[in-house]
Amino acid sequence: MHILRERSFAAIRYGLPVSLLLTILLLSSCASPLRSAGSFLHRDAILVWHSLPAPEAAALDAVLDRYRRANPGVDVLVQFQEADLEERYMRAVQSGLGPDLLISRSVYVRSLADAGALLAVDELASDDLLERFLSVALRTLRYNERLYGLPVALDTQVLYFNRRLVEQPAATVDQLMQEANGGRRILMNSQFVDAIWSARAFGVNLFDEAGRPQETIGGIANWLTWMEQVRDTPAFIIDDNASALRERFLRGDIPYYIGHANELNLLEETFGDDLGVAQLPSGPGGSAGPFLTTTALMFNSMSSPRQVERALDLARFLTSSDQQAALMREANVVPANMRTRISEGLYPQIATITAQARLAIPYFNDAHIQDAYAALATAYNRTMIGSASATESATAAQTALINEFGFPSTEAFASVCIESGALLLLAPDVNGSLALLRTLVDGFTDVCPNIRVTVQSFATEGMQAPSLAALMTAGADLLFLSHRDLPALVAARALAPVDELLDATLLQQMRPLAASAMQIGGRVFAAPLLIDVQTLYYNPSLAPDPAGTLADLRSQAQGGAPIVLDGGFERGIWGVGAFGGQLFAADGGFGLSPTPLTQWLAWLQDSQRLYGVNIAVQHEEALDAFLSRRSAYLVAPSTRFNDLLARLGSADVGVTLFPEGPAGPGRPLASVGGLAMLSHRSAQHTTLIERFLDYAASVQGQSALLAAHRFLPANGAVSLDRRPNVARMAEQLQSATLMQSRPWLEWVFALGDAAYRSVLVDGVAPEEAVAQMYAALEADADRYGLVVPTPDPTPTPAITPSPPVTEEPATPLHTPLEEETPLPEEQVEEGGAP
Secondary structure (H helix, E strand, O other), rough: OOOHHHHHHHHOOOOOOHHHHHHHEEEEEEEEOOOOOOHHHHHHHEEEEOOOHHHHHHEEEEEEEEHHHHHOOOEEEEOOOOOOOOEEEEEEEEOOOOOEEEEEHHHHHHHHHOOOOEEOOOOOOOOOHOEEEEEHHHHHOOOOEEEEEEEEEHHHHHHHEEEEOOOOOOHHHHHHHHHHHHOOOOEEEHHHHHHHHHOOOOOOOOEOOOOOOOOOOHHHHHHHHHHHHHHHHHOOOEEEOOOHHHHHOOOOOOOOOEEHHHHHHHHHHHHHHHEEOOOOEOOOOOOOOOEEEEEEEEEEOOOOOHHHHHHHHHHHHHHHHHHHHHHHHHOOOOEEOOOOOOOOOOOOOOOOHHHHOOOOOOOOOOOHHHHHHHHHHHHHHHHHHHHOHHHHHHHHHHHHHHHOOOOOOOOOOOOOOOOOOEEEEEOOOOOOHHHHHHHHHHHHHHHHOOOEEEEEEEEOOOOOOOOHHHHHHHHEEEEEHHHHHHHHHHHHHOEEOOOOOOOHHHHEEEEEEHHHOOOOOOOEEEEEEEEEEEEEEEEEOOOOOOEEHHHHHHHHHHOOOOOEEEEHHHHHHHHHHHOOOOOOOHHHHHHHOOHHHHHHHHHHHHHHHHHOOOOEEEHHHHHHHOOOOOOOOOEHHHHHHHHHHHHHHHHHEEOOOEEOOOOOOOOOOOEEEEEEOOOOOHHHHHHHHHHHHHHHHHHHHHHHHHHHHOOOEEEOOOOOOOOOHHHHHHHHHHHOOEOOOOOHHHHHHHHOOOOHHHHHOOOOOOOHHHHHHHHHHHHOHHHOOOOOOOOOOOOOOOOOOOOOOOOOOOOOOOOOOOOOOOHHHHOOOOOOOO
């Protein structure tokens, strides 16, 4: 059975009453001369079959009664079928019998049409009649370029939520994941047809409404990576049993359920006004894209022209705006007639479902489209069962879609590079930037040998970009910079957007955090190259099983593992996230409540005093402790990985995820490095720049950077299958916070460092230290345009501690650094061949 039809055919089965033959014989004799009553000889009859649930069936009967009163010369006979409706209908039609109108789901169009049981209505339905329906609804009833019915009701997926547990539902996939990480459970069907809603949120939308392949397959890796995270997050309860999921939600203790619109009546019976309905969360690629199916009026291919005319007249009545409104009022039927007026005040749930339906993807009946989705379903299933990684599955799906179904190629260098010329690229000489870019230029030279790219360094503190005057003086074409430098340079009009230069598929392939980091005002101003995320390194010789929770970290220290944690605000901010805090608010402003900061500092102080965890006030102390094997852990940039491997060897360096806390995972900071184009470049230089940026952002280019430098690539389609440590960096990225360029940031860091020292060195109570910090923030808030958050009204519960050990005085580490002598790169391997 076809993979897209499997669930649909298995979900509902219908039965046929024993009285079928008798009813059909009665109907076939409606115009027979054997009838004796003269008035009856002139009556018409229409037979309707359906298998609707009780509320919809009752609403349909009421509407049909109105039709009977308006058409006293017509008998409308209705037969309810309990099971196997479609199969029995096909057998009846093959015998020259069956109803005039079949009310069935659009997913059966293909099988019924192939059996010759349906009459195409393209030439029968007037333009005025067809114009009343949503175009996406009509698309669900098309097959082989013919229309096989008229839609009467819509069904798609929405986000149900319990208003007693959720005040404001998640609007984005990031917010939904944050809800899950915070302990709010989410019920979600794991079958492909019910999970694909999130694919378009990452830019994956295989076909347009006309069924033409689109250039939207570059985001498959990002989607599957998100689904991997869903699979591995305990708060996501995923199952392929739709009924079991719904029944679990009906218990009333789970906040979210991703379900179907046709479940609304069942849910309302239990929840009443406590049931909330929201559109599915959007993502970095746009709105969610669930499948849309319809309940439709289908016409018997064996009916006489007169019976077809009668049935079509009834169909016009059933799908008119006033009767659609009646079905909506009486049974929560979602109207397919887009002219039906839906009051958001009176019917907010139906209005929300209709809004979602307008954005939905039609459930296509065409074989080649279903086969293409089956290729994507295979990749999804392999990812979810763990037989292949997200990137490996995505690569296989993209290859199949391109080679077998004619999708546009994702290869950025489909044409031969014949351009020639020279480019100047400026870069800061920090964090291995120059070596990274030279690797990139060497690979590009192999692709475009006639374009010479010169890399030139500039003196700077950190990754700070040079001034506009310096850029103009240097005559540079490109600039390697951090995303935090973009706002100032864009404001100075020093940079030009590059979104129209970069291949569209490459933009889809970018990890969501990297793509958003390089955007200002909806335009992309730099091609993302690498992501630098704060990383928790560990020494397998000292901690063979890295800590999964904060409680594990304490237990390891009690067991004798040497543990030194960084006692600075910036590198220690990850722990605040484990208690539910976040440095930046949704609008980019200061969002850190004092409550989670206080809880994190209290945890550090107790761990230091009671559990043998050491605290390094300076980062250099923590680094030295890790390099000298006196600490099992180190928080450092992901770009430091190659250097640590060179110093310690692959046996003593691994990457693990930050431990979970009472409010979710640790949340490190992340930044993105990329290539920006200077403004006012000539057309010739712009062509050369386009070539270089496409290579730099491509899988080919970033794979070379990964092999040479083990940086986390910004392109999510780059395979990490042989790079388990870098793969964990990518996994950590899912809970990371993107650093923002804000005037108050360094000031907050300085005040945060002071609070950490007060607590961890001077022994000040965390509440007092945090109060002093926030008093200082309040005092200068106007100067920085800062809104200082207040303490949370309901503090997160503290972790249940392990049994305490003998209390020892807190003594910060003060050990001189060893001389750094990195090994040659070729002598270092990461868990196997690179």
